[in-house]
Amino acid sequence: MSAHGVATDGERLARAALSRLVEPGHLGVARMLAELGAEELHRELSRETALPHLHDELGERLRAIDPRRELEQADRLGIRFVVPGDEEWPTALDDLAAAEPLQQRGGVPLGLWVRGPLRLDAWAGAVAVVGSRSATTYGTAVAGDLVAGLGRQGVGVVSGAAFGIDQAAHRAALGSGTPTAAVLACGVDRVYPEAHRDLLTHLAREQLVVSESPPGAAPMRVRFLARNRIIAALTAGTVVVEAAVRSGALNTANWAARLGRPLLAVPGPVTSAASQGAHQLVRSGAATLVTCADDVLEVLAPVGQRWSEAPRGRDRPRDALSMAQRQVLDAVPLVRAAPTGSIARAAGLGERAVAGHLDRLADQGFVERREEGWVLTPTAVD
Amino acid sequence: MSAHGVATDGERLARAALSRLVEPGHLGVARMLAELGAEELHRELSRETALPHLHDELGERLRAIDPRRELEQADRLGIRFVVPGDEEWPTALDDLAAAEPLQQRGGVPLGLWVRGPLRLDAWAGAVAVVGSRSATTYGTAVAGDLVAGLGRQGVGVVSGAAFGIDQAAHRAALGSGTPTAAVLACGVDRVYPEAHRDLLTHLAREQLVVSESPPGAAPMRVRFLARNRIIAALTAGTVVVEAAVRSGALNTANWAARLGRPLLAVPGPVTSAASQGAHQLVRSGAATLVTCADDVLEVLAPVGQRWSEAPRGRDRPRDALSMAQRQVLDAVPLVRAAPTGSIARAAGLGERAVAGHLDRLADQGFVERREEGWVLTPTAVD
Incomplete structure (x- = not known):
């Protein structure tokens, strides 16, 4: 059990069990949770006769889950389960309660499974840096500069540990001393993609790896879609660096907009398909164009505070x-x-x-x- | 004298003389012209005792100008002098009367000296394409694509015949059958820069070359600044393709904004200094981001008319x-x-x-x- 825990044992156990039972971002569960509370919902679902609008097998499956054992096993792997009410709970996630669902997913997570020495509530001033998995050399270089620049101002970076921009963001963070957290669509003890085994091991040991799905959970599209809302909700704003027109990064961008978080996009050559999504976000007015870390901080800084000055060109x-x-x-x-x-x-x-x-x-x-x-x-x- | 002329002879002669007398965009002359009319202003200035707030030599110099001879000489060079009231006069230029001056220059021109077979009043639906003289390969390629795309939709292009983006715009226009006009800061019989002799000869023979300064006038900074307002005023909107932070293209952009004409900017790599000015225009909200001719036409098209569809990405x-x-x-x-x-x-x-x-x-x-x-x-x- 987490040392930071202030939520009751019963609450934590109920949430751990439910987290094992249902997919992240399940709207029905979020609704019932708000109505009944975790322990009462757990009791209701565990009954022989389950609520009629949930799947019939649920009760049986829930009774088979031993949340105390789940938490002990997680603890042995260095994984803690942070739930609302815990000191480490990021209250920014509670904004998800009011955000409009996207692709039938949404709501505040039951809890987050967390691995790594950094605190989960340290990212409210951080920036989400997301983008295309098939990024170009330009995109990964720009993402790297951006992340290093944010780190110099003491601003951390959250991403999704995917290929391309995500990887470039985490790598640049590790190389520049920028705090970084990876939010995964699988359990924090799993490795996906396999090529990122070293990166994920490193992040878990020195930074932070986070998932809404319990340890052992496999990567699944539904989990990616739900995961993106956590990236957007954890941070002060989301920067899209290269996104093709149908990139998953635009899903995260959409969540940032739904949460009322600033959405930013980095332009690129108009001849590059990898920048089309970012250009579209700016054109439509959904995102603000940014070219560097200072631009990002200017948008995210509290009103009246100016981080960046418009480039003046050399004096003549x-x-x-x-x-x-x-x-x-x-x-x-x-x-x-x-x-x-x-x-x-x-x-x-x-x-x-x-x-x-x-x-x-x-x-x-x-x-x-x-x-x-x-x-x-x-x-x-x- | 122009065959299209409907302005009186006296009016045209007075304006031709004044055009030789003062620099383009002279605010004092514009003010007095609006008050007195061209012929009366010419008479006032020609008197032995000139108006006290103008330079004392003016009267003497004005009396030395023979506008009838000026117009005849111009005509021999294939140059016509188009003035307000002429059938060929672009009424869009009259918007300059109400636009706030910039760098102490402004106002409706006395007339425009024009060379080439196209009509001067044909550009109200055209697009100004301007940008850096020290353009990159990327910028010139994008300008070329943009111009060819506009031409395919029957939209002409106005630029300034300078190195870089201007040159790329005119060249692409000539190569793609897009109507194009060059507005110069020197007389339409002069060549500046010298390297563009062939381009200017070609434009004068097949398209249109325009100047507010009379034949023989040399290029001068004050004439460039005044010239930029003509480019912005002649067209439906101005597109900036690559502009460094202190590029002259931003002066034209400023005029477009003062005239209430749409201002558009093409993004580029954030690592390219040549795109910094364009990015700044978008960031500040002064310009709309555009990536192609369809984007431009979508902004310039009358409300309700949709020229372009958001790219959808390949169907999956x-x-x-x-x-x-x-x-x-x-x-x-x-x-x-x-x-x-x-x-x-x-x-x-x-x-x-x-x-x-x-x-x-x-x-x-x-x-x-x-x-x-x-x-x-x-x-x-x-």
Whole structure:
């Protein structure tokens, strides 16, 4: 049992059993749970005659589950089961109670199975970084820069440990000292995809691995869909880095929007199919365009707090000129030299004053004197 | 004199003389012109004692200008001077009267010097395509695709004949049969930049070259700034393809916004400085993100008319399945096969029905039977 636990033993046991019984994001269970509470729901479902609108075998299956043994086995694997009321419970997840279901899934999870030294309630200021499994070199590089930049500002990153952008996000986090959590669609003791065995082992040992499904649960599409809402709900906002038009990352994006969490998207070449989904999110107004960690933090920072400044471009010597000097400079020809008089007329200033300005502009390297008059130097042409 | 002319001779001559006298976008002249009319303003300025708030030499210089000779010389070069009231005058330019000045320039032009077989009033439904002079291969390729796509829908393109995006836009237009006009910051008989001699000759012969400055006028910064407002005002909207943070293209973008014309920007790699200005326009809400000609036309099309459909991604066989079949499919494990009973429980459906669905899903190649039960086929994993 978790050392942080403040939920009652009965509550935790009931939730552990129900977590083993039904798929994550089951709307009927969420509804009954809100009505009856976990222990009462557990009792109701365990009766010989189950509630008519649930599957008949449920009672029998529930009676066969020994939640105390489940929790002990999990504990031996270094896995804790965090439930509402626990000190470590992220209250941000409670927002899921009011969010509109998506693909018949939704609701606050019964609890989360957690493995790793970081706390589960540490991600309310973190950012979800998600994207295409078939990411491009551009996408994985941008995801990596973004994550490292967030880490430099002390902001953690949550993702889903999938191929592509997820992997790039977790890897960059590990390489840059950015706290990172992986939310899985299978049990936290399972490895999926197999190629990420080292990554997942590492995350479980040094960071955090989270799942709504109990230990041993296999990856399944229904679990991926339910998992995405946890990624969106755990964090302050979701950034989509590369998503094709039907990418699973758009499911997470949809959940962020349903939860009223800021949704952000990184643009890319319009010639890249991998960026089409991100561009569509920006075009439709669903997402804000971001190009770097500072942009992300500017959107997520509390109102009035400015994290990022609009890039100003390099300062140019021209910026230091007076209004009159610029007026003169603007009237100097780019190619064929003109006499002082004609420049004065074009500038709308007196010829004597213009002659003085031209001398000073020449000293500063903006204009040069030719036989026929004055012309811009190549560098002043901008 | 233009064959399309309906403005009086006196009016045209007065405007031609004033066009030679003052720089384009001169706010004082625009104000007095609106107050006095062109002929009266010409008379006032020609007097021995000029108006006190204009430069003293003005009267003398104006008296030295022979507008009838100017127009005859222009005509010999195939250049016509189009003024308000002419049949060929683009009334869209009159919007400049109400637009807030930018960098002390603004107002409706006195007239436009025009060379080429196309009409000057043909661009109200056209699109301005502008961008960085130091464009990347990506930017020039995207500009070319965009222009060709606009041309396929019968939409013309206006640009500024500069290096980079402008050049790519005009070249693509010529190559794809898209009508195109170049608005210059020098006289329409001048060549700037020199490297675009062939391009400009071609445009003057087959398309349209336009300038607010009279023939012979040299390129000057003040003329570029004034020129940009003509590009924005002539067209239905402005697309920025690649613009660094301090690109001149942002000046044109600013004019489009001041004129209430739609402003659009093409995203690019966030790692490319050439796309920073475009990203900033989208981020700030000044511009709408566009990725192709259809996106542009969707924004510019009259309300209710839909030119473009959101990309749907390829149809997947999954889309053809019934709700129940999908529910079953979602509950089939991705890696380790599960027996029918466990799949039925995860799907929340009766075991017998699920067995039937699984057989049909196997026939369609979504699932396969193993000794231990059912598992998704590799293609069904998405």
